[in-house]
Amino acid sequence: MTTPNPPTSSPHLKVSFPHEYIAHVEISRPTKLNAFISPMWSALPPLFSHLSTDPSIRCIILSGTGSRAFTSGLDVTAASSPDSVFALANPDSSSVDPARKSSLLLRHITDIQACITAIAKCGKPVIAAVHGLCWGLGVDLITACDVRFASPGASFCVKEIDIGLAADVGTLSRLPKCVGSASWVKDVCLSARVFGAEEALQQGLVSRVSKGEGGGGAEDQKGAVVEMAMEWARGVVEKSPVAVQGTKELLDWGWDRGVEEGLRYTAVWNAGMLQTRDVREAMTAGMEKRKARFEKL
Structure with a gap:
C-alpha cells in the first residue's frame, strides 16, 4: 500500500503503508537497540508534520524495528562524544562562559522537546506498539502518543536519573497525566527501576497487552502487538x-x-x-x- 505523497525517507525512520489510510513508522537502528542519535529525533518533526496533513493518512502506528527493542533510549556513547552538545554540560569544560553554556544547552533541550512534541501535535491518532525495551527516550516518545499497546515481554524504564540528570524532553510532564497515581510516577522516575507490561497496564500507561506469554519468541511478540495496533487502526480509519x-x-x-x-x-x-x-x-x-x-x- 502506498500513499500519493510519501514523506522524505529517513535512514532511521522506516515508513510503510500496510493498509489504506494507515502509516507505519518504525524506529530503525536495530543493531543499536534502536537507540536515538541526533538525526533520528531531527527527522521526527518533518515526518509527523507531513503525516498530520496528508489526506491519504488517517492513523499512524509507531513501533521499533527488530525483535529486541522499541528503543533503548538515547545513544549514550554518541551523546558523550567530544563534539556533542552534551560535552558542554561538563563543569570541567572552562573554555565557554557558563551563561553561554546555559544558553546553548537551553536551545538544544527545547529543540529536542519540540521533536518529541511533533508526535503529540500530529492531527491524526498515533498508536505506540511497544515490544522489548522502552527505556529513557522511549517513554518520552510513547507518552506523546495517543494510544499505547505493549507486548507481554515489553519493559519500561525512566532511565535518565541513572545517568545523572532529570528527564527533560517529555516524560516528567506527560507521564503524570497518562496515569492515575502520583506516587507510582515518583516511584519509577526516582528509582529508575524497570517495570513490565502488566504493571504498565495496571497503572494505565498502556491500555492493552497483546496475547502470549512473557517468555514467548521476541519476533512473535513484536508481530502480535503490531497486529493488535493494526486491527485498532483499521477500525479507526473506517470512521469519519x-x-x-x-x-x-x-x-x-x-x-x-x-x-x-x-x-x-x-x-x-x-x-x-x-x-x-x-x-x-x-x-x-x-x-x-x-x-x-x-x-x-
Whole structure:
C-alpha cells in the first residue's frame, strides 16, 4: 500500500503503508537497540508534520524495528562524544562562559522537546506498539502518543536519573497525566527501576497487552502487538476523519483546561464541523446496514 505523497525517507525512520489510510513508522537502528542519535529525533518533526496533513493518512502506528527493542533510549556513547552538545554540560569544560553554556544547552533541550512534541501535535491518532525495551527516550516518545499497546515481554524504564540528570524532553510532564497515581510516577522516575507490561497496564500507561506469554519468541511478540495496533487502526480509519480528528483535537485541547472551557471550545468547534456530509453518510449507512464511505480530509 502506498500513499500519493510519501514523506522524505529517513535512514532511521522506516515508513510503510500496510493498509489504506494507515502509516507505519518504525524506529530503525536495530543493531543499536534502536537507540536515538541526533538525526533520528531531527527527522521526527518533518515526518509527523507531513503525516498530520496528508489526506491519504488517517492513523499512524509507531513501533521499533527488530525483535529486541522499541528503543533503548538515547545513544549514550554518541551523546558523550567530544563534539556533542552534551560535552558542554561538563563543569570541567572552562573554555565557554557558563551563561553561554546555559544558553546553548537551553536551545538544544527545547529543540529536542519540540521533536518529541511533533508526535503529540500530529492531527491524526498515533498508536505506540511497544515490544522489548522502552527505556529513557522511549517513554518520552510513547507518552506523546495517543494510544499505547505493549507486548507481554515489553519493559519500561525512566532511565535518565541513572545517568545523572532529570528527564527533560517529555516524560516528567506527560507521564503524570497518562496515569492515575502520583506516587507510582515518583516511584519509577526516582528509582529508575524497570517495570513490565502488566504493571504498565495496571497503572494505565498502556491500555492493552497483546496475547502470549512473557517468555514467548521476541519476533512473535513484536508481530502480535503490531497486529493488535493494526486491527485498532483499521477500525479507526473506517470512521469519519472529520469525527476522528475532531475528537482528538477536543481531547487534547481539554487536557489542561476546565470543563466549562472544554464545553465552550467543543461547541465552537462543532458549530463548524457538524456541517459535514459525514454525519448523514454515517447515519444512512447504519440504517442501510452497509459500510460508510467518507471523503478524504
